[in-house]
Amino acid sequence: MNEKYDVIVIGAGNAGLIAALELVKSEKKVLVLEKNNVPGGAATSFVKGRFEFEAALNELCEYGTKENPGEVYKLFEKLGVNEKLEFNNTLEAFNVYCRDTSMHYEMPFGINEFIAKMEEYVPKSSEALKKFFYLAEECKNAIFYLEENKEYVDTNYLKKNFPNFLKVATSNVDKVLDILKLPKKAQEILSTYWLYFGSPTSTLSFVHFASIVYSFISKGSQIPSKKSHQISLTLAEEIEHLGGEIKYLSTVKEILFKDKKIAGVLLENGDIYETKHLISNISPNTLYSNMMPEPLIPSSAIKLTNSRVLGARGFSIFLGLNQSAKDLGLDNYNYYIYDSLNSEKEYQNMSNIKNTSCVATILNNVVNSASPKGTTIMHFTKLFMGDTFSKNITEKNYFEIKDKIAEDIIDDFEVTTGIVIKPYIEEIEIKTPVTYAKYFDTPDGVIFGYKATGMDNYLPRMISLDEENYIKNLRFCGGFDVKLSGYCGTYLSGDLAARLTLKDIKMEGSDE
Template sequence: MWQKKPTRREFLKLASMAAASMTIGFMPDKVVSKLVEDGKNPKDYPVVVIGSGMGGLASAVYLSKAGFPVTVIEQHNVPGGYATSFKRGDFNFDVSLHFFGIAEDIYKELGLDGKVERIPLDLTRRIISKNNDIAIPRFSPEELITFLSKRFPNEKEGIRNYYEFCFALVDELWWFSKKMETGSVSLPSMPQEYPKMWSLRDISLSDLLDKYIKDPMIIKSLTSGTCSVCGLPPSQLSGFMGAVYTGSLTKSQFYYFKSRSQDLSNGLASVIKDNKGTLIYGKTVNKILTDNNRVTGVQTDDGKVYPAKIVVSNANAPDTFGKLLSDNKKAQKYMEQLAQYKPSISTFLIWLGLKGEFHGKGSERSIYIDSEYDIETDFKNYLACNAEKSPISIALYDNYYKGYSKPGTSTLTIFMLSGYEPWRRFEKDYFAGNKEAYYREKRRIAQTLIKRVEEKAIPGLSSMIQVMEAATPLTNITYTKNPEGAIYGYPPSTNNAYMNRVKNSTPIDGLYLSSGWGNNPGSYTGGIMNGRNVYQLIMKDI
């Protein structure tokens, strides 16, 4: 099956993927030198970036370093999107970052050395289930296989084969990327040269797991982290994305940023300024201007026009094409194509500032309170925002580095994935300012989650609380404008991943997507990779 010759449609998708990757590995100075040799000057191509989330900031960094005149327009008064923080009393809360990992060469390309302090994390995790309460340290690939095989001896062969497939896939993908750099990939022979990648082009993670493991609770143990980060259960998650994430996890180094993720965003903004880029805060782009299907600039809510030959949108894709380009026929046709994809899951999140210094049982960075259900049922409970039955994650930030909180206090977050449907009934009143019923439901869910954490993991938690804030999918809409409060943009489903994934390029000449609604699903790493891909596409296109 893996040796099957590509169909014409598959070949075209592969060719498109290859074309979008041809400049991988080229640093700005090398590409700009080639541009100058061709008689082109980056200064002749003014760029406007809509939004300063990770993808917007990363694309602006690469483009400004290459000499493009870059203007970033951000609706809020600080950069970052989800990569930000806020203060309440004596506490400084991180909005979303639990850990960060990206290839070291890409981190250096961003110019962050000396601007942001990284704290290495070992990601020790305490997992609490019905019959167990164990701390799981960071494992090497072989240690992970051995650990899981001892826990599930009846499935040890399948466990080993599954993980060895995922590890080999990551190696195969690395070689594929290296060959892409030199243009030496033979697309017709891809099924023979890259059989693991090819075998995952159109199957789900469930389809892959079925080859190795049958017990649904073992499948949950192997996939709960991957599925939470990707926002889909195994039956809907792309087998390629799920396996790549699984194979990468034990091989990657993860970090946190001191003091918060806002420092990462500020660092990227500083690099843009160092390279003569401009950041404008407190303005909202309400229109992308075009002429003969080519961008000519953007207009902000105060009526000001910013001319541009290139526009990078870090806004969500539905708003980019449905609102900012509402009078463009090609954009509206593209919206019809995008309508087949749904926004990702959202979150219910609680930030707690505690009196007393709490570090858990030891050095664990997080606690995971498991449910009694299989992972497909867990996702049904997430979608229903079922606080009584869904798994819960707790981040213990004071174990990230000494001095995270002020002396005599502690900071933690309680996190649960949440669908949007349970909150849709509050939508109209919420945005009209009538929030009484919404607040009651938010308090009920927050109290339920805190009670469960108190019973299972942190006795006396309620009596320790000094400051509490909570956010729902409606909160996420308020601050990001993402439809349904999506945290991952378009999730990597089987029909929207790998060769089928929405691209960073668009049908509008000069317009590119840098957010999680493009080639890489939403995350800190995904945003940076989208920004890098956008830069590569622009250098190729001009």
């Protein structure tokens, strides 16, 4: 007899773990199947020499603090895991270097502090910036209202309480910042964080950008004291403690159907597990192309998936340095190294293999004990779009190319900041889109889901959630889903997928 579960979750990434925990808390019989030997997907750590490196997390948005909690804090509170975790506030919002003007801007957290600092860099920017934050807060509240009242949206309430949100709901960032008359230089500094959206401000949804930047500046960003693996491990332990099962080294090969309805999954090792409800923490691209019989995939699902653009591919350099950050002069937490503050130009650079724009973080400046005393952990994240990386490599030149990219990034960091790090490298680990494709099984080593651009962003995806639920009892979660990528989006997306699945189970009960 094959074992039967109320729900099977494919993948133990951030979203899969949250979905599973929420379901076991609702007393469902849950199985999580994970192809790797540890939970977390990207949210993990790895050891090299005497260093344990954080594998992904630079900034966790929407956690906040007990006094000023964000959506992730509230979710973790609901799931009862906050007291098992310890977080530290990062130092500054952005510390950005632009090579074209040789300028360097350091922006603090806190809305008043942010506005005051901007006024120093860009005189006469504060009134427009105040308007931006006012509007950004309204957008955030409007999104919250829409999410909570999706079944019945009271348009009069919407018009009365969120009139400005309605005016900007379909606009891009540039358009709204121009309307607010924010000076161009202040627009560019404010938009430093665009990189994590993977879309230039000319096509990035204002509502999406503003609501995240509002949370980021007002609540700060946090990182866990024992790397993000601590969060993943805590979630996994809690699932198992409450009776859920997680099977590692268990790669799902095929979704099984009976009478065109979800019936279970087949693993690569031949095991079969039965269920009527699946949650996929892996992308629709992977699921539809490799794991389902084609005739059972509705053509609208294929059309939608094909219409979406894959987001940024990741290239990371992890350095273990044999000096303290203080001795090296690495005083900040984050270093954005851009050719220019113009996001359109920088976005074009993401298609140039030789470009060295990147963001670097210094873990020890937030978590003192992140590595042995007198050492430093430094992490560079570089993003490429499309096939920029893959078209330049062959099996033969792979190591040469990746080493060259890493060397150029480190050299240019030193030249731009004047901080010397190369002689102090004790350990180096380079991860490329090939590594990420292999580890997460994401298409092309994408690390930020689908590009959130034009009309394909959070708000329209959320509004069409019901119409896009193409296969009964199959729900998606994670970086490729409605709440977009990043730790915050994926945790919240796991929560949403669990709630929708509970609703599906209830509906099924009333059908029978």
